[in-house]
Amino acid sequence: MQLPLETYRLDNGLRVTLSEDHTAPIVAVNLWYHVGSANERPERTGFAHLFEHMLFQGSEHVAANEHFELVQRAGGTLNGSTWLERTNYYETLPSNQLAIALWLEADRMARLLPAMTQEKLDTQRDVVKNERRWSVDNQPYGTWWEKLPALAFPPDHPFHHSLIGSMEHLSDATLDDVAEFFRTFYTPDNAVLSIVGDVDPVEAKGLVQRYFGGIPRGTGRPSLPDMGVPPVFGEWRREVVADDVMVPRLFLAMRTPILGAADYFSASVAGAVLGSGRGSRLYQQLVRERQLASSVSVFTFDLAKGSDLLIVDATARPGVDGQTLEQAVGEALDAMHERGVTSNEVARAVALITTDLVTSLQSAQSRADKLSQFATFFGDPSMVNEQVERFQAVTADDVNRIARARLGRDNRASLLYVPRETPEGDGPDGAAWDDVGTKPEELA
Numbered sequence: 190m191q192l193p194l195e196t197y198r199l200d201n202g203l204r205v206t207l208s209e210d211h212t213a214p215i216v217a218v219n220l221w222y223h224v225g226s227a228n229e230r231p232e233r234t235g236f237a238h239l240f241e242h243m244l245f246q247g248s249e250h251v252a253a254n255e256h257f258e259l260v261q262r263a264g265g266t267l268n269g270s271t272w273l274e275r276t277n278y279y280e281t282l283p284s285n286q287l288a289i290a291l292w293l294e295a296d297r298m299a300r301l302l303p304a305m306t307q308e309k310l311d312t313q314r315d316v317v318k319n320e321r322r323w324s325v326d327n328q329p330y331g332t333w334w335e336k337l338p339a340l341a342f343p344p345d346h347p348f349h350h351s352l353i354g355s356m357e358h359l360s361d362a363t364l365d366d367v368a369e370f371f372r373t374f375y376t377p378d379n380a381v382l383s384i385v386g387d388v389d390p391v392e393a394k395g396l397v398q399r400y401f402g403g404i405p406r407g408t409g410r411p412s413l414p415d416m417g418v419p420p421v422f423g424e425w426r427r428e429v430v431a432d433d434v435m436v437p438r439l440f441l442a443m444r445t446p447i448l449g450a451a452d453y454f455s456a457s458v459a460g461a462v463l464g465s466g467r468g469s470r471l472y473q474q475l476v477r478e479r480q481l482a483s484s485v486s487v488f489t490f491d492l493a494k495g496s497d498l499l500i501v502d503a504t505a506r507p508g509v510d511g512q513t514l515e516q517a518v519g520e521a522l523d524a525m526h527e528r529g530v531t532s533n534e535v536a537r538a539v540a541l542i543t544t545d546l547v548t549s550l551q552s553a554q555s556r557a558d559k560l561s562q563f564a565t566f567f568g569d570p571s572m573v574n575e576q577v578e579r580f581q582a583v584t585a586d587d588v589n590r591i592a593r594a595r596l597g598r599d600n601r602a603s604l605l606y607v608p609r610e611t612p613e614g615d616g617p618d619g620a621a622w623d624d625v626g627t628k629p630e631e632l633a
Contacts, residue, residue, distance in 0.1 A: 190547055191574050192556060195390060196564065201406045202378025205397055206560045206570045208385040210553065216386035218280045218290040219557035220298075221565045223381075224374035225274040226354075227347035227413060227494075233362065235317065235354010236370050238271040242313040243367065244278065244375075245269070249300035253309065256293050263289055273338075273348055274493060275565055281554045284387035288396055295400035298380070301371055307364055314359050321353050329434045330606050340426055340602045341442045341498055347413055348495065376407030381564040385557040416495035420444060421600035429511070431609045436483075437511035440604040441501040441518055445595050448493045449567055454579050455587040456595065460487040460499050461538035462530050462588065463521065468537060471503065471521055481509050481517050493566040499595070511607040519601070526596040529589035543577050 196206040229236045247253040260267045265282030267290075280290040325331040335351035342349040382401070384393055421444055445456035464471045464487025475482040485503040492498065501522075505514045549555045550573075563572040 190550065190577070192550070192560075194560065194570060194573075196570050199377065199398065199402055201402065201404055202376075203397075203401055203404075204381040204564050204568070205394075206381070206383045206564055207388065207390050207393055208383070208556060208560060209388060209390055210385060210556075211387050213553075214284045214387050215553055216282060216284040216287045216290075216384065216388050217553035217557040218282075218287070218294065219277060219383040219385070219554065219561045220279070220294050221275050221277045221381045221383075221561040222375055223274070223379050223565050224276055225272050226350065226352045227273050227416075228374065228410075229347075229350070229354075231350070232358060233354075233366060233370075234350045234358045235352075236358075236362065236366070237276055238353055239313065239317050239359065239362065240367070240370060240375075241269045241271045241276055241278075242316055243305070243309065244297050244301065246309045246313060247304045248297040249303045250296050251293060251304075253304075256297070259289055259293065265290070271352065273352065273490070275562075277558065277561060279554055279557065287384070287388060287393065291396050291400045294382075295404065298375060298377065298401070299404040301375070302368055305364065305367060305371075310362070310364055310367060314362060317353070318356060318359055321356065321359075325353060329432065330438050332430065332432075333440050333604055333606070336428065336430065337440050337442055337498075337500070337602070337604045340428055340604055341422075341444070342418065342495075345414070346418065346495070347416065348492070373407065373410055377401060377404050378406040379410060381561050381570075383557040383560040383564065383570070385560065386553040413494070418444065418496050420496070421595065421597070422602060423599055425598050426602040427605070428603070429605045429607060432606050434606050434608055436507055436608070437505040437509065437514050438606045439501070439503045439505075439511070439514050439518060441503075441515075441522075442498045442602045442604075443500075443595055443600050444496045445489065445499045445591070447495065447497050448489075448491045449572070452587070452591055453489075453497065454583050455591040456497070456499055457489055457542065458535060458538045458580065458583045459525070459530070459588045459591055459596070460489060461542055462534045463487045463525065464501060465538060465541050470525070470534075471501065471518070474521055475503060475514075475517055479517060480506060481514055482506060511605045515603055515605055519598075522596050522601070523598070525592050526598075529592060530585055532585045535583065535585045535588055539580050539583060542580050546576060546580070 192208050194208040198204050226237050245256055260280050263282050263286040265280050267280040269278040338348050446452040464485050471485045475485055482503045483506050487501050490498045503518055559573045560570040564570040
């Protein structure tokens with residue numbers, strides 16, 4: 190499918206993309222800031238996520254939580270999210286309410302700091318701490334979000350540290366820290382705005398210029414350090430976590446080409462062959478035939494710098510130990526690494542990926558999000574129209590090439606959760622299960 194779109198820049202650097210679609214009387218507004226946890230200072234982790242919360246606490250002309258109230262009264266929905274490389278905010282409303290969404294986003298981009306108070310910072314800091322307690326510290330397997338990137342990237346790499354941040358760093362955050370972070374990253378020249386749906390382009394452009402045109406561009410952002418890492422780990426890295434869980438669960442990461450690279454598409458298809466749907470290799474072998482796992486999936490992080498990660502997520506059936514689960518996943522990866530895939534497997538995987546992609550683009554908000562993604566990372570939202578064709582061009586030879594290069598035992602990082610009451614025994618061939626640096630040849 191080809192999405193109609195028009196993209197342009199305001200004088201202050203804000204990139205705007207319009208995609209007109211009169212199928213339904215709704216409009217999606219999606220604003221990405223090119224800042225995520227990777228941009229945080231080592232002593233201030235969690236700032237990007239804290240800021241996602243702070244931006245809903247009002248601006249000069251909007252009271253705390255009034256952003257939610259105004260959008261919901263207009264019949265709309267809204268939210269925000271934070272990731273390693275970006276933070277985004279979005280609203281979906283009846284199309285005659287476009288102006289309210291744009292005004293709200295512009296007011297907090299231009300005039301957040303006058304409404305910032307110590308009380309709001311303290312409140313949202315406590316909210317984020319509670320979120321950490323509930324979703325990470327006290328959630329079964331919840332620490333995987335921070336432990337797996339820490340295992341996959343070196344300590345000085347921007348992707349290494351926790352997305353949600355540490356309790357200590359959140360406690361140390363000051364109002365001056367918040368103001369500096371805002372002035373540095375929440376500027377129009379570090380943002381992209383996508384508008385999708387039942388809009389008149391001339392009217393939409395007028396509203397964008399009216400609300401965003403007068404916001405000054407930023408004064409510069411610190412550059413990220415070198416994001417490059419070797420294409421493979423060079424060993425089988427491993428960490429075992431004894432946790433309050435009922436059954437073992439394995440998260441196994443492999444370094445793969447970054448989002449947008451030619452071989453990103455081959456790696457994504459390889460992941461779908463492995464773990465997308467009930468016809469995938471891992472589902473057939475681990476869930477159906479050997480009955481070692483209750484669920485299994487494979488997905489990418491879609492990172493645009495340094496290296497992406499292809500991740501296997503497998504949960505053991507009751508009574509199956511972690512060692513057996515990890516060995517079974519390793520055997521499936523070994524088989525694909527050594528013997529490759531068939532054309533039929535690739536055709537199935539490509540069909541699944543493209544169907545999911547096209548289906549997701551039926552949603553105005555999902556479409557706006559994809560436009561913002563490609564505009565932010567590559568400066569070209571029209572890349573969304575190339576994705577189906579790029580996936581359909583992937584061949585079995587392409588997948589086999591990436592499997593030989595990236596699915597070997599020298600490119601695996603295993604994060605294995607086991608029930609706390611289970612004693613940590615020895616791994617295969619006597620390799621200690623708590624040895625993060627286990628060499629690939631030590632695993633059977």
